[in-house]
Amino acid sequence: MFSWHFSHLFVHLQTITNSSPDMLQIRCKNVNATKSFPEGVSLLDVYQAFADEIRLPYPVVSAKVNNVSQGLKYRLFQNRDVEFLDAREGSGFRAYVRSLCFVLYKATQDVYPGSKLFIEHSLCRGFYCNFKKKTGGSLTDNDVAGIRQRMQEIIALDMPFRRTETTTEEVIRIFSERGFADKVKLLETSGQVYSDYYSLGDTIDYYYGPLVPSAGYLKVWGLERYEEGMLLRVPDWNDPSRIAEKVSQPKTFEMFAEKTRWDIIMRLSNAGDVNKAIMRGHASELIQVSEALQEKKIVQIAEEIDRRYHREQHPVRIVLISGPSSSGKTTFCKRLSVQLLACGLRPLSFSTDDYFVNRVDTPRLPNGDYDFDNIETVEYSLLEDHLLRLMKGERVEVPEYNFVTGKREWNGKKLKLGGDTVLIIEGIHALNPLLTKKIADTLKFKIYISALTNVSLDDHNWIPVRDNRLLRRIIRDYNKGAFTAQETISQWKNVCKAEDQWIFPFQETADVMFNSALNIEFAVLRTHAEIILSSVPRNCPEYAEAHRLLKFLHFFLPVSDKEIPPTSIMREFVGGSSFKY
Numbered sequence: 001m002f003s004w005h006f007s008h009l010f011v012h013l014q015t016i017t018n019s020s021p022d023m024l025q026i027r028c029k030n031v032n033a034t035k036s037f038p039e040g041v042s043l044l045d046v047y048q049a050f051a052d053e054i055r056l057p058y059p060v061v062s063a064k065v066n067n068v069s070q071g072l073k074y075r076l077f078q079n080r081d082v083e084f085l086d087a088r089e090g091s092g093f094r095a096y097v098r099s100l101c102f103v104l105y106k107a108t109q110d111v112y113p114g115s116k117l118f119i120e121h122s123l124c125r126g127f128y129c130n131f132k133k134k135t136g137g138s139l140t141d142n143d144v145a146g147i148r149q150r151m152q153e154i155i156a157l158d159m160p161f162r163r164t165e166t167t168t169e170e171v172i173r174i175f176s177e178r179g180f181a182d183k184v185k186l187l188e189t190s191g192q193v194y195s196d197y198y199s200l201g202d203t204i205d206y207y208y209g210p211l212v213p214s215a216g217y218l219k220v221w222g223l224e225r226y227e228e229g230m231l232l233r234v235p236d237w238n239d240p241s242r243i244a245e246k247v248s249q250p251k252t253f254e255m256f257a258e259k260t261r262w263d264i265i266m267r268l269s270n271a272g273d274v275n276k277a278i279m280r281g282h283a284s285e286l287i288q289v290s291e292a293l294q295e296k297k298i299v300q301i302a303e304e305i306d307r308r309y310h311r312e313q314h315p316v317r318i319v320l321i322s323g324p325s326s327s328g329k330t331t332f333c334k335r336l337s338v339q340l341l342a343c344g345l346r347p348l349s350f351s352t353d354d355y356f357v358n359r360v361d362t363p364r365l366p367n368g369d370y371d372f373d374n375i376e377t378v379e380y381s382l383l384e385d386h387l388l389r390l391m392k393g394e395r396v397e398v399p400e401y402n403f404v405t406g407k408r409e410w411n412g413k414k415l416k417l418g419g420d421t422v423l424i425i426e427g428i429h430a431l432n433p434l435l436t437k438k439i440a441d442t443l444k445f446k447i448y449i450s451a452l453t454n455v456s457l458d459d460h461n462w463i464p465v466r467d468n469r470l471l472r473r474i475i476r477d478y479n480k481g482a483f484t485a486q487e488t489i490s491q492w493k494n495v496c497k498a499e500d501q502w503i504f505p506f507q508e509t510a511d512v513m514f515n516s517a518l519n520i521e522f523a524v525l526r527t528h529a530e531i532i533l534s535s536v537p538r539n540c541p542e543y544a545e546a547h548r549l550l551k552f553l554h555f556f557l558p559v560s561d562k563e564i565p566p567t568s569i570m571r572e573f574v575g576g577s578s579f580k581y
Contacts, residue, residue, distance in 0.1 A: 024076055029083040030054045037076070044072045044213060047084055058086035058240045061212050062095040067543040071095065071210030073163065087240035091544060097127070097234050099161060099211040100218050101460055104129070104232055106203040107150035118459050121256050121452070125244040127232040128256070141225055148223040154200070158216030165196040174204065182458040185272025189279070190555055208461055208552060227253065248508070255513040259452055262293055268519050271457045275557045278523060284563045290518040291565060301512055302339035305445050309345060309422060314442035317391055318423045322430035322506070323449035324499045326472040328516035328569035332449050333426045334579045335567060346420050352427030352435070354399050355383045359406030365494060373428065373498030380435045388438060390417050431506040448510035451517040457555055466496060468517055471549060472573040475528045479575050485532045489542040516569045523559040528574050
């Protein structure tokens with residue numbers, strides 16, 4: 001009797017199992033709720049199931065699956081945590097902009113078949129694009145209007161973005177047939193067995209991150225002629241319902257143009273070029289030429305300061321050096337000091353950090369953490385008073401900040417300007433007029449420094465400047481034992497907000513700008529960053545950024561830092577500098 005009931009029950013359960021698809025348990029982190037879905041369900045379908053409960057103020061454009069960024073067409077085959085994102089979040093914003101770039105590229109090909117589009121870098125809170133017609137000739141307003149009209153048509157048609165994954169050899173063959181030498185070189189040196197590409201109608205392209213499902217998602221954008229190319233306008237990061245307000249950046253544009261001229265000298269413009277040069281054994285030469293170009297620029301800056309120092313009217317007496325986090329300000333300051341000495345000047349440098357208020361008086365962020373990047377962390381009135389007294393020839397006792405105790409100390413350190421002395425003030429707020437408002441601008445020489453990434457992955461995949469600096473900061477923080485990679489990544493969003501508020505508004509006031517990035521930098525950073533980024537736990541939100549950084553670093557062949565000279569700005573981050581900090 002028992003045997004019959006057991007057999008009957010087994011058959012019944014087997015029938016249920018065979019007639020019902022396997023169900024997944026998907027937890028939506030936005031609402032902390034779990035629902036069941038069939039295997040192979042798309043993120044778009046999952047979102048529809050939770051849409052009434054999710055309270056995002058802007059349209060969803062991408063998602064994170066187990067803390068890894070994915071497009072909304074991604075399909076699930078196992079139980080997963082999912083978090084849906086709008087364009088305010090980094091990976092959502094990047095998915096939106098990548099998709100917009102693909103629409104721009106398709107529009108250029110539809111209107112001007114055989115033309116070339118180069119999406120070069122961020123500028124004016126948009127993206128600067130170089131455009132070359134097959135027939136030659138300058139880009140006109142009518143050309144841009146025609147491209148813009150075609151973009152509007154593609155978006156109105158809601159054309160779908162389609163992703164195809166196949167062997168890397170097949171992807172290389174496809175791109176080779178279409179003359180995409182930049183993508184061929186990238187994939188040939190990527191070491192990947194399988195790769196993917198995207199289609200938009202009959203146009204194909206490569207992107208190393210997810211796109212939105214279709215062109216109809218792209219409601220907020222603009223396109224206008226700028227200099228010799230075009231400016232692609234994108235949503236405001238804080239309010240994606242409107243286009244980011246355009247800011248004038250002529251000096252920044254010229255610094256990028258100088259970068260392009262250096263690329264021509266180095267014969268490098270993308271990751272494939274760098275990798276090919278490394279494979280041919282030219283890594284050492286690339287490092288030497290990059291360092292030589294930077295030193296040449298520093299010499300030119302020092303000679304200009306010397307010229308202005310010795311002019312009869314309004315001689316320069318103060319050099320102000322500013323730049324965002326991990327731009328290499330400290331090492332640049334020391335290398336500039338060496339060149340000023342070679343000009344016969346005596347540099348006297350000190351940091352705005354020594355004028356920090358005591359830690360208990362530091363402004364705080366809304367979450368209660370200290371806001372170390374706020375201008376109010378610096379007692380700038382005291383700093384300016386000391387500068388004015390030094391310029392009058394007085395001897396001044398200056399403070400030293402103790403970062404262990406969080407207090408400013410007076411240890412008897414006194415300064416007095418002698419003959420041929422020039423003051424050098426270095427810090428993230430050095431160009432903020434609050435620091436030197438009582439000192440005439442004619443007496444100041446202002447320098448802005450940043451790491452403007454010298455290479456792109458290919459013609460349509462630029463590397464954000466902030467990624468370069470974030471990698472530097474992760475490596476430096478880890479090597480110093482200050483923060484783990486997870487902690488540095490978690491702080492980065494607040495760092496970027498502070499830069500937008502306290503640093504970038506003043507960069508165009510600089511007399512000169514300096515690019516601290518090297519063409520071969522990512523190849524060197526990879527050897528340091530891989531093991532550090534791999535330590536970020538998969539179950540924390542910061543893993544998404546660590547995973548993304550690792551993914552794009554793998555496009556670069558690794559290079560040892562043994563050829564990097566001890567005076568290099570790179571040494572400030574990877575260690576081994578001959579300067580004392």
